[in-house]
Amino acid sequence: MTLSFAKRSSSRSEGRLLSWLLLPVALIALGPIVRLLLEGVGFGSGLTGAHLVEVISQGSTHRALVHSLVTAAGGTILSVLIGGTFAFLVALTNVRARGALVFCLMVPMMIPPQITALAWMQVTGPSSVMLKMVGLAPPLGSSQPLHSPGGIILLLGIQHASIVFLTLRAGLRQIPADLVEAARMSGAHGLRVWAQIVMPLTLPALGAGAAMAFVTALGNFGITAMLGIPARYSTLPTLIYQRLVGFGPSVLSEVAVLALLIGLVAISGVLLARWLLARRSHGLVGLSGQPLSISLGRARLPVEIALWTFIAAILALPLMALLFTSLIPAYGVSLTWTNMTFDAWVEALLRQPMTRRAYVNSISLAFGASAILMAVCLPLAWLMTRRPSRAARTIDVLADLPYALPGVVLSIACILAFLDLPFTDMTLYGTIWIILLAYLARFLVVMLRPVQASVGQLDPAMEEAASAAGARLGRRLRTIVLPLAAPAAAAGAILVFLTAVNELTVSALLWSSGTETLGVVIFNLEDSGETVMASALAMSIVLLIVFLMAGVQLLARRLPKGVVPWQS
Amino acid sequence: MAELIYSGLAKQFDGSARPALDGIDACIESGEFVALLGPSGCGKTTLLRLTAGFEEPTRGEIRMGDRQVAGPGHFVPPEDRGVGIVFQSYALWPHMTVAGNVSYPLKVRGLARAERTRRVEEALALTGLSEFADRAPAQLSGGQRQRVALARCLVAEPRAVLLDEPLANLDLALRASMQENFTAFHRRTGATMLYVTHDQGEALALASRVAVMEGGRIRQFAAPEVLYSEPVDCFVAGFVGDGAVVSARAAGPFDRSGLEVEALGMRVKVRSREALPTHLCIRPEDVSLTDEGGLRARVRGCTYQGGRFRVVVDAAGEDLVAFSRKRLVVGAQVGLRINRPWAFREPGVSAFPARVMVDA
CATH class of the missing domain: 1.10.3720.10 (MetI-like)
Structure with a gap:
């Protein structure tokens, strides 16, 4: 056995060589964002804030910003309602088939938003194949109800419910059963336990989930474009898209300001979520014991039926509508066994x-x-x-x-x-x-x-x-x-x-x-x-x-x- | 097989106030089985990791035989040191079979397949693992995993074998049989072995020499029996073996057989290498319970240890430990005789001879 000689640790110099990997990673991941920030302060055309002021004071910018905030906020409230209910029921109670429930609730998140929008548009409106099959279709010529702020809010809420669900469930799982037992031993009853023990402990997680859902909804393009553009209801992302598609790279510095604006709102949301999550973690460290589990008793079956019905409504219904539409020979025709076709x-x-x-x-x-x-x-x-x-x-x-x-x-x-x-x-x-x-x-x-x-x-x-x-x-x-x-x-x-x-x-x-x-x-x-x-x-x-x-x-x-x- | 030489070795980790190692000077002979013994945080694992090359020393040098492997401006990485290591966690690669784990070092060295197979078979036979060659590490028991780690480390014929608390994760019965395994292994291979442990029983049983470490320094480096009967300071006396450490003053002239000291309010004949010792290490074997003894003591505790009782007695305000064949009642008065205990001089403690000696 011989010792091969190295002047200096060869593995360490290999390690140093590896450190050069950080450079391209930083350039590709962060370079563009730095470039965008520079554009905001007028990089290239002399440092000036004139552009910034001009774009921000435009009426269309204001409208789009308000539209973005309204739809994102509305969607978030809906997401909190759906995701929160699911999280409480799945994490804290004894409902069965949780794995399947969670998987089904996650599918809307993984389906691209433009497909979600397309699918829902096949559920409602005068040309809905599904409604025609059951004879409920509105008369031809009536408008698509989803082409509205309400429609955008509804779909954003469904699309991002899983974000609230995941954050909240992680928070709920950290609540040990003995906290609730201790409250009961102190004489607190059902609702009081809920209001004074469970809710305060889960609020940070709920807040963080809501903030993240808000940020995601704010940046959503698929839904706001599919539903908003036909209704002439533009949000910041669709405004940027329409400007850039309409005028090409000449409007780059203008849309850069819009991008910075939406980025700023988004980053505030992300930071808020992080802060809320960090607050949660040190409250409940080092806790052991059973996670909290509440028996639903006789209400279990009805609750399960309600949950699965809801899943069917937000997942199966739109996907079936989408499937039916894909099988008709031409748009506007009803689907029957005889005219069903895979031509499309x-x-x-x-x-x-x-x-x-x-x-x-x-x-x-x-x-x-x-x-x-x-x-x-x-x-x-x-x-x-x-x-x-x-x-x-x-x-x-x-x-x-x-x-x-x-x-x-x-x-x-x-x-x-x-x-x-x-x-x-x-x-x-x-x-x-x-x-x-x-x-x-x-x-x-x-x-x-x-x-x-x-x-x-x-x-x-x-x-x-x-x-x-x-x-x-x-x-x-x-x-x-x-x-x-x-x-x-x-x-x-x-x-x-x-x-x-x-x-x-x-x-x-x-x-x-x-x-x-x-x-x-x-x-x-x-x-x-x-x-x-x-x-x-x-x-x-x-x-x-x-x-x-x-x-x-x-x-x-x-x-x-x-x-x-x-x-x- | 090479000897390991440490000179002036020190290691300071970033952000830590105290050095992890503070001036280690030691020489480990070729083929020796050395244990590094000490409480947690004493620096024994750091010394092992420096020897393996996982850490770079802050000062000092390490030589393996005639080659410097770490020193000022020079550092040989672990992969070029040719040492084998067995980790406390075994660190078997879960994605390889037993044979795959053992043949990895040979593959890295680029040995031909036939040679590799022959040596892997040999190593597995030596550790009694031949029938497990195709199993995954997860399918083995703790003791078997331990042996795979040993086989993997020995297959490459390392210059030195480093073992980091290799028995800490095994149950008591298995530990005893693995200890025998290690001794047999050392005898058969003649490898230089460095064994880190906090269990003094393990260290004294296995090693030909033990380095007792504390606060980043080696307190004493000697054969187990020497550590036990002739500790150099209070830490070693208290850490290794049972018994009591009491303060003492020289009370007579020093000669080859020792001297007389004043301790426990009486004169005691002691063994020593110091003319002016400061402390006595009184092992249970040094104390006989007898009514003719010159020292009266009160029994404070008595526990059965199988075949004999371990008795703690209070003599002149000091707790001594003795063995007894009969159960003694707590609170009872007994007579003691102390038979030539070991006396040493604690470094940093000034030693005064007793007044009587000044008179003499």
């Missing part, structure tokens, strides 16, 4: 070059983003866990930003950053690469967090044992860390894929002819009146999503806690 499916999936291209684009983008992020996040998570430097910690904190900010904000930021590539004459605007870069920035945390959780749980001795066995850093990462973090990385990759394949908000602003994504195509098909084909395409995507979600579900048992978003 065949047309959408096999014949139309645009939809085929969109499938190829979306799947390649989603696949590319998850593969690149998987390759980057493994060493990145290792670096953050094992060699935490100041730079690594900063990126760790800021990596949430591109995901937390509304998609339109990130899109505008990416256009600004990549329109004229620094030091070259090239532009990425209009190519598929700008969408890929935006996806990489946006979905970095979706991949990073599960891998981080997994690497954090690894016993450092595993790597040290390999190191003592003679394996260098590269080999240790490949043969020890990678296989052990693989399930989390796979779950992360599926989540990135799932989110990216559905994505509309970012690509709606970044696409051009030839680089359409699935989200954009559904939007455009519906916009040009091809509702049947849009429904068929949407339905095929829903099937893909449920299939992928089931895949993650199967992996769930081998993953660290908190990796699967609907099982936290």
Whole structure:
């Protein structure tokens, strides 16, 4: 046995080499946002706030801001009602089949908003195939009731109920049964226990969930565009979209201000949520014992029936309406056994070059983003866990930003950053690469967090044992860390894929002819009146999503806690 | 197989006020089985991790044989040191089989498949694991996992084997049989072994020499029997073995056989290497309960230890420990004779001879 000689720790210099990874990650994830901030203060045209003042004082800006706040607030209240009720019943009582309930409540969150909107539009309105089948359709010519602020609020509320549900359920699970028992022993009765013990303890979690639902609703583009644009009811995201589509890059600095405005509101919401969650955690540390569980007694069956009926109403009803619409030969016709046809499916999936291209684009983008992020996040998570430097910690904190900010904000930021590539004459605007870069920035945390959780749980001795066995850093990462973090990385990759394949908000602003994504195509098909084909395409995507979600579900048992978003 | 030499070794962790290691000087002979013994936080694990190369020393150097592996401006990473390590958690890779775990070090070294298979089989046979070769670590018991970790560490024929509390996670019965395993193993392979433990029974039973550590320093580095019968200071005397430490003053001339000291209000003949000792270490074996004894004491406690009673007695305000064949009643008066205990000089305590000696 001989000692090979190294002047200085070779594994440590490998570690230092790895640190250079932080640079491209920071540039791609945070560069565009920094560029956007600079635009706000008039970077490039001399430091000036004139632009800022001009855009903000416009009447359309005011209207859109008010519309955004109203719909987001309304949607949030609805989300709190739905998500809160479900969270209390699922987390605290003895209802059965909770896993299935939770999974079904999560599906609306994973279905892209434009598909949700499309599906609900098939439930209501004069052309609803479903209503025609039962003879309840309103007379032709009457308006689509969902094309209104109320419709937007309703769908935003349903879409984001699961966010409130997840946060609140996590909070409720931390309430130990003995707190309630202690209150009972002190003589407090049912409602008093509820009002004085359970509610105060869950308020921070509820508040945090509400704040997050608000931020997500604020940035929602799919629903507000599908329902709001026909009703001429514009919110900030749709205003940005319409300006940019109408006038092209010449209005960039104007929409940048709008993006900053919505980003500012969103960041306030995120910070509020974080603050509320941090407050919750130190109140209830070190508690052991049974989590709280309330027996519903004879009310259990009725409650279960009510819950499943509700699930059927928000999930099965719109999806069935969507399915029915996709099976009719032409829009406006009723569905019968004899005229049922898969023509629209065949047309959408096999014949139309645009939809085929969109499938190829979306799947390649989603696949590319998850593969690149998987390759980057493994060493990145290792670096953050094992060699935490100041730079690594900063990126760790800021990596949430591109995901937390509304998609339109990130899109505008990416256009600004990549329109004229620094030091070259090239532009990425209009190519598929700008969408890929935006996806990489946006979905970095979706991949990073599960891998981080997994690497954090690894016993450092595993790597040290390999190191003592003679394996260098590269080999240790490949043969020890990678296989052990693989399930989390796979779950992360599926989540990135799932989110990216559905994505509309970012690509709606970044696409051009030839680089359409699935989200954009559904939007455009519906916009040009091809509702049947849009429904068929949407339905095929829903099937893909449920299939992928089931895949993650199967992996769930081998993953660290908190990796699967609907099982936290 | 190489010797390990530490000189002036110190380690200061960032953000910690006290150094974890504070000037370690020691030499471990080739083929020696050395235990690092001490309470938690004494620096024993830090010393082990510095030896393995998982940490870099703040000062001082480590040599393995004639090669410096850590020193000012020079550091050999763990993968180039050729040492084997067995962790307290075993650190078996859960995604590899037993054979996969054991062959990993050979794979890393790029050995041919046939050679690899032969050596893995050999190592598994040596640890009695041949039939478990294709199992996953999760399917093994604690003792079997321990043996896999040992086989993995030895298959590469390391220059030194480092063991970090390897028995801490096993139950008592298994510990005894694993201890025998380690001794047999050491005899068979002749490897230099460094064994970290906080269990003095383990350290005294296994090691040929024990380094007792406290506060980042080695207090005493000697054979187990020497630690027990001739501790150098109060810490070692109290930490290793049973008994009492009482203060004493020299009361007679020092010669080869020892001297006479004043302790417990009487004169006692003691063994010592110091002319002016400050303390006595009185082991239970040094105390005989007899009515003719010159010292009267009161029984404070009596516990049965199988075959004999451990008796704590109060003699002249000090608690002494003695063994007795009969049960004694708490509160009873007994006579004691103290038979040539060990006397030492606690560093940093000034030693005055007793007044009588000045008279003499």
